Structure formats: C-alpha cells, structure tokens
Amino acid sequence: MSAGISFAVLSLALPIHVWRTGEPPALPIPVEPGQRFAAFPLRLWIDTDAACGTGSATDADDCLALLLLAEEPRMDIAGVSTVFGNASLEETDGITRALVQALNAERQRPVLVHQGSPDRLPGKATTPVRGASVTAVTMLRRALAQGPLTILALGPLTNVAAALHERPDLRANVVKIVAVMGRRKGHVFHPIEGATARSLLGHGPIFRDFNFTKDEEAAGRVMAMGLPLSLVPYEAARAIKLKPTDLDRMEARGGAAAWVARRAKPWMAYWQEGIGLEGFYPFDLVAAAYVVEPSLLRCAPVQAAVDDDTWLFGWLGYRGLFVAPQYSSEIRSSVAAPVLYCPQVSASLGPWLTARLAGVPSAQALYVRSSP
Numbered sequence: 001m002s003a004g005i006s007f008a009v010l011s012l013a014l015p016i017h018v019w020r021t022g023e024p025p026a027l028p029i030p031v032e033p034g035q036r037f038a039a040f041p042l043r044l045w046i047d048t049d050a051a052c053g054t055g056s057a058t059d060a061d062d063c064l065a066l067l068l069l070a071e072e073p074r075m076d077i078a079g080v081s082t083v084f085g086n087a088s089l090e091e092t093d094g095i096t097r098a099l100v101q102a103l104n105a106e107r108q109r110p111v112l113v114h115q116g117s118p119d120r121l122p123g124k125a126t127t128p129v130r131g132a133s134v135t136a137v138t139m140l141r142r143a144l145a146q147g148p149l150t151i152l153a154l155g156p157l158t159n160v161a162a163a164l165h166e167r168p169d170l171r172a173n174v175v176k177i178v179a180v181m182g183r184r185k186g187h188v189f190h191p192i193e194g195a196t197a198r199s200l201l202g203h204g205p206i207f208r209d210f211n212f213t214k215d216e217e218a219a220g221r222v223m224a225m226g227l228p229l230s231l232v233p234y235e236a237a238r239a240i241k242l243k244p245t246d247l248d249r250m251e252a253r254g255g256a257a258a259w260v261a262r263r264a265k266p267w268m269a270y271w272q273e274g275i276g277l278e279g280f281y282p283f284d285l286v287a288a289a290y291v292v293e294p295s296l297l298r299c300a301p302v303q304a305a306v307d308d309d310t311w312l313f314g315w316l317g318y319r320g321l322f323v324a325p326q327y328s329s330e331i332r333s334s335v336a337a338p339v340l341y342c343p344q345v346s347a348s349l350g351p352w353l354t355a356r357l358a359g360v361p362s363a364q365a366l367y368v369r370s371s372p
Contacts, residue, residue, distance in 0.1 A: 034294030049085025049155030053263030060264035065288035081136035085155035156215035182231035241279035298344035
C-alpha cells in the first residue's frame with residue numbers, strides 16, 4: 001500500500017473532531033496571561049525570513065510583524081537579521097531591506113539589516129558552525145556583548161544558534177528568545193477546518209511546523225542551551241484572522257503600512273480561494289504582539305524537546321519540537337528543557353491588532369473594542 005493510500009485510510013479512521021481540526025485529545029495545559037520579561041524600552045533583535053509578495057502562497061506575516069514592532073515607540077530595535085525560510089536568502093534579504101527602508105523613512109532612528117544564513121546548520125552538533133563570518137551572526141554577537149537583548153525569531157533558528165553555539169559567554173545577556181514554533185504531539189496543522197474550499201479528506205492543505213522543519217538542528221541546539229525561551233505556536237494564531245478590511249485600512253495609511261498591505265493581498269487571496277476562509281492567520285504577527293504586550297497571550301511553563309512524532313506521521317520518520325505539561329511522560333527525549341508555551345490568546349488581541357495596523361498607538365489600542 002502506498003504512503004498516500006495509507007495516509008488516506010488512517011485519516012478516515014480518525015474521529016471527526018481530529019479529522020477536521022488536527023487536534024487529538026491531549027493533556028490539558030493550564031495557561032495564564034503572559035508576563036513582561038523586560039522593562040521598556042525593550043532592546044530587541046528581530047530575525048526574519050520575510051518574503052511577503054514573492055508568491056501567492058508565501059505568507060505575509062513577517063512583514064506585518066516588522067511593521068508592528070517598528071511602529072512601537074517603546075521598542076529599541078538593535079538590529080534585524082535575515083535568514084532563508086519562506087524563500088531563498090536572496091529574496092528574504094531583499095524584501096526585508098525594502099520594507100525597512102520604507103520604515104526608516106518614518107522613524108527617527110534607522111534600523112539596520114544584516115544578511116544571515118542561506119541554509120540550515122550542519123547535521124551534527126559537534127560540527128563547528130561555518131557561518132560565523134556571516135554578517136548577521138557577527139552583528140548579533142556584537143549586540144549581545146553590548147547588553148541584555150530580547151530575540152524574536154520569526155523564521156528558522158539558524159542565525160540564533162550559529163551566534164550562540166560557540167559563545168556561551170554571551171548567553172547570559174539573552175533576556176528571552178521568542179520563537180514561532182512548537183506543538184503538542186499529534187497536532188496536525190491544516191487551516192481548512194470545516195471551510196468549503198478544495199481539500200483532501202477534509203484536511204488540505206496540511207502545514208508542517210515550518211520554522212522548525214527548515215532547521216531542526218538549529219532548534220535542537222538552542223533548546224540544549226537552556227535559554228529563556230517562549231514558543232508562540234500555530235494554535236495561538238488560529239484564534240485571529242486578518243481580513244481584507246484590515247489591509248484596506250493599512251493601505252489607506254500610505255507609507256510602509258500601504259507597502260505591506262499591497263504585498264499581503266496575494267496571501268489573502270490564497271486563503272480565501274485555496275483554503276476557503278475569510279482571512280488568514282497572522283502567525284508571526286501574534287508573536288510580535290506577545291513581545292509588545294505579553295498579557296495578550298496565554299502561556300504556561302511546559303517541557304519541550306526535539307523528538308520523534310509517535311502519532312500519525314511517526315511512520316514517515318517525522319520529528320518535531322514537541323511540548324507537554326511539566327512532569328508528564330508524553331515526551332520521551334532525555335533532553336527536554338523548560339520553556340514557556342503560549343497556545344491561547346486574549347479576547348482583546350484581535351481588536352488590539354486591528355487597531356494597531358490601522359495606526360492607533362499601542363496605549364489607545366488596548367481600549368479598542370470589536371465593531372458590531
């Protein structure tokens with residue numbers, strides 16, 4: 001029996017809730033509002049694989065995250081680095097520089113962009129990191145040497161792992177790493193979830209934990225360092241949809257916001273036509289919101305590890321960055337590390353994001369309510 005047929009048979013055997021949402025029964029993870037991890041102004045490094053506008057199925061949320069953070073006056077952006085991921089490094093670096101140029105025209109203090117890694121790390125932890133001469137690695141190390149730094153990783157953790165792997169002296173200055181990855185065992189990402197677009201057995205398209213799978217080695221190295229780490233996963237973004245009206249308001253603002261809105265429209269069309277939803281889940285934007293206002297997300301201390309997938313896709317040899325409640329036996333790896341997992345959001349997050357993207361300052365956006 002072929003892998004495709006086997007998958008189909010297994011899919012049909014699943015309970016309907018699992019079949020339509022990709023969410024198997026799992027041990028509960030009690031969550032609480034996120035806590036601020038540093039005083040403002042927050043010194044921040046952004047690592048991104050921004051590729052908005054490079055293709056109809058290329059997500060726009062890195063660009064939305066950069067816009068949100070660059071417009072936040074309480075953020076001290078120490079630097080932006082680029083990495084392969086959503087597209088080739090040449091494309092992600094070019095898109096990031098174009099956006100930052102538009103943002104810098106509206107800022108008092110310009111942000112600098114540093115080119116990072118074009119590919120994943122070597123497959124063995126004992127292999128020396130060859131990317132030490134990459135500009136992003138050098139500049140991230142320099143920023144860490146200058147003082148405490150929060151790192152927001154919107155793509156694979158390649159640059160972050162390369163910068164810290166051979167420099168344990170710099171790790172004490174990592175206030176927090178916020179990474180867009182992680183999942184519970186058995187959780188399959190397929191956003192159709194009951195919509196009416198074309199699908200395979202109610203699933204398609206099926207997304208993987210993209211940032212992790214692009215460089216599993218880098219994620220494993222960062223996990224092994226025991227650094228303060230918050231994971232903002234797919235399941236958190238499922239509660240938020242950006243709609244065409246949000247892009248229209250951004251475009252009406254002009255400047256960098258309009259640039260992002262125009263480049264996000266193909267992604268919006270893909271979700272409407274290919275997935276059948278009225279808007280798209282803004283994965284990286286939710287992580288950026290967590291950096292600005294941690295209380296807008298709901299988080300819990302858990303254990304996490306790079307481990308084999310023992311559920312539906314285990315027979316294909318897939319691995320994942322899995323989380324489980326503390327002290328549970330769900331994760332078999334002996335290298336499990338304590339992290340903060342943020343799978344839920346506040347009811348205020350949607351209105352707050354809509355207001356911020358429309359140009360409402362952060363403090364005022366906290367009081368905005370959803371329109372009827």
